[in-house]
Amino acid sequence: MNNIRLLEIKFLIILIIMLLIIFLKKYFMNKIINLKKLTKIVDGKLIGKNIDILNFSINSKNIYFKCLFIAIRGKKFDGHNFVQDAINNGALAIIVDKYLEVSIPQIIVLNTIISLGKISLWKRLQSKSHFIGITGSSGKTSVKEMTASILKNVGKVLFTKDNMNNIIGVSLTLLNLNNQYKYVIIELGANNLSDIKYSANLVRPNTALVNNISISHLEGFKSFKNIFRCKNHIFKYLLNNDRAIINLDDINHKKILHKLINKKIWSFSIKNHNADFFTTNLKILQNKICFNLHTPIGVIFISLFIIGGFHNVSNALAASALSLSAGASLIDISKGLASFKSISGRLFPIRLGHNKLILNDTYNANPQSVIAAINVLKRMNGKKILVIGDMMELGLYSFFYHNKIKNFIIKSNLDFILSIGIYSKYITKYHNNSEHFLNKKKLIIKLIKILTNLNNFTILFKGSRKAQIEVLINMLLEQEQFK
Template sequence: MEQLTLEEIVKVVNGKVDINGECRKYNYLSTDTRKLRNNSIFVALRGENFNGNDYVKEASEKGANLCIVDQIKFNPDELKGNTSIILVEDTKQALLSLAEYYRSKLNVKVIGITGSTGKTSTKDLLAAFLSSKFKVFKTKGNFNNEIGLPLMIFELDNTYDIAVLEMGMSDLGEIHRLAKVARPDVAIITNVGISHIENLKTRENILKAKMEITDYFNDNNILIINIENDLLSSIPSDKYKVVKVGFNKESDYKADNVTLNQSFIEFVVSDDNNEEEFHIDIPGKHNILNALLGIAAGKILGIEYEEMKSGIKNLSVTSMRLDIIKNEKITIIDDCYNASPDSMKAALDVMNSIEGKRKIAVLGTMKELGDKANESHKLIAEYASKQGVDILVTIGEFNDAYREGFKNDKGFKSFENNNNASEFLLNNTNNGDVILVKASRSMKFESIVNKLKAEN
């Protein structure tokens, strides 16, 4: 973390100094007292089930030289002498404002990634492509909201060349605020599906929300889009440059000669001047599009294809996303991190490419689909049937919709909780089975994966 002065911070967060401590050194920022270390800044956020203002004494004891608060809930005599206190109106807004200011002090190129699905895979691929030439920072885990993204900004310093940052949202205005903080030089939109349609009502509104990533663009900025997505295929480009990727001839970066394997993808990328064959050790046709987005960004940043092919050897993928686990008895596809109709279909496609005696799909609820939820779960079950799923195991509130879509009562099993489903799987798994486990993150399907791994 680059150095900030107390005076700078007070001005940026529009606060006032309540206690002027003895130490002004700030090397780290956190909103979690469990992660604090010496010379930290602690921002006391408030949530539905917690109030960070209650932990100022603990923060001081753990090395916070500065606490930013919006309530005084501490006894000054209990704080260490090194701790200063800034009182603000709203600590969440203070975090965003301070992150925006800190970003302005960094000489780091920022690539922002948003989209209904594929953000994390694209982030991982892009960071690998860039790694042969640049020192790259990428969003950790799922720190992509109005709290997570500022925390990622504060992990940057000027030793990095490029930051690849995810930007998530569930409603209009959120990505606008994230773009104000991160000020991406290059933006990527992976696709526009129906995730969060419960809040946004239409896919056109989802597109509008994703396009907020360009709200601070000028003619020096570049937007990269996947034109295989219907709503992204006709984005105008009068204010900034738009680069298109896909499988069709209108793409600036086009994939041909595609090979899909259970453990890798191969394809040839062509642009106006060159073509190059890529081999990447991840499965799924959808990941060809994610890779094309990363390749386009790499070329924009001056990396040659051969350098990208060297960098992709450093690919480190985020866990619980199409993680294929093989043992002597079964193959498990662990894709527990999130679920939407598009990502469900992509995971079923991958399972279809893996050789096995039986295909078993363990599917849970796709969240935030609103009025489209019942129909969406039914359509996924229909797709599973078409992709050769032998047994469909479902858990949650849309079991009936899944049953209606699958149309094979003999191969359909539904359960109310993870434990019962796990017990069924453990008692009914055969040698050579391929088992896909996928649902929205809140359903905690990793518990099913862990039991399958332990018993097979």
């Protein structure tokens, strides 16, 4: 009995040691910093003791070991109103933009969002990881996810989660940096001219991509010229040994190349064999895309097990170039792309039954992405149904681009088009087999009526984030016949 008891004690000790190692790995991969040093980094004023900090958070509910809470002022919430919650949850210090009566040290700064960025830049400059920056008008997230899928075969990867691609999201991703990551993949989004310049300064990419440049977020940018200028800021911080990745199929590539004098460049194209990365024997099937990938170090066969079109091929080429530049092999690229799965809200397939398919492409919409999605719908079997909402943030050009989409749809030979929103009425106006709705429920009633006698169909749901077209999908799936 004594021997059994001794073994139990030994097992318990080993278990405690293993848990302690996991704890230490999780928390001490980060660098400890004291508040005096942190105050210099953020150019603030320290009030209180000079204690050590290990982790940072802007969410009062997520307070970690030795954590500092940063009170961010947002459009909907003010982090200063949640400081006491953060303290109750274990925060040891705070960064604020005004003095607060609290029991823990505080660093007072002019702007807490800028301070968040300064801390992120400090963490970035400590890191020896390979940093990849991705921007563009369409396909950023898909390229990011494809690149992550490839590089996971080579080493540990930190990458942008969900849609955290604005200046706060980029900063928060960089806050997660520690020395276990070999690769860091950051998606850079923008609504205004200075956004990419700011984020690129934080990321300092070793490899940078502009996936494409087209009309999007015109409300913030005001002109295509500003969109072009903004996207190209991603190359601003490339050093001599860093590399820019260029899409030769993008109409703007010559203008981009003109601005990359004395930079190392790789290019990609679906059909242009003068590019560093291109395809041959391309086949786009119903549930699969396959091609031979040509690269500077050889050729390999690629399979993508997704429903997609030419834009997915272009994204795969971009991801391949980024990954090879970061040190991946051709086998890593082939394996990573083969394991890539469709992303929610981006031509994500939902099967209602045999030969009955929904394509959920509701994450966002601009003219280029709408055309790409419709091109995929055109290749599907059975009746082709488009449910489309507004393309937002086009400002004064809203009517022009919705009318342009209408003209494209006329040539696409779709069977039914249902639209909802303010500007999407121009898409279905004076068009056969088309109808515009102001009410989601009425649209669903019409859609169900269309589907009643159909045994083979594909429905593409498309619209900008603010249009909330995904609500229509949920309403359809709640119908008894589709449960």
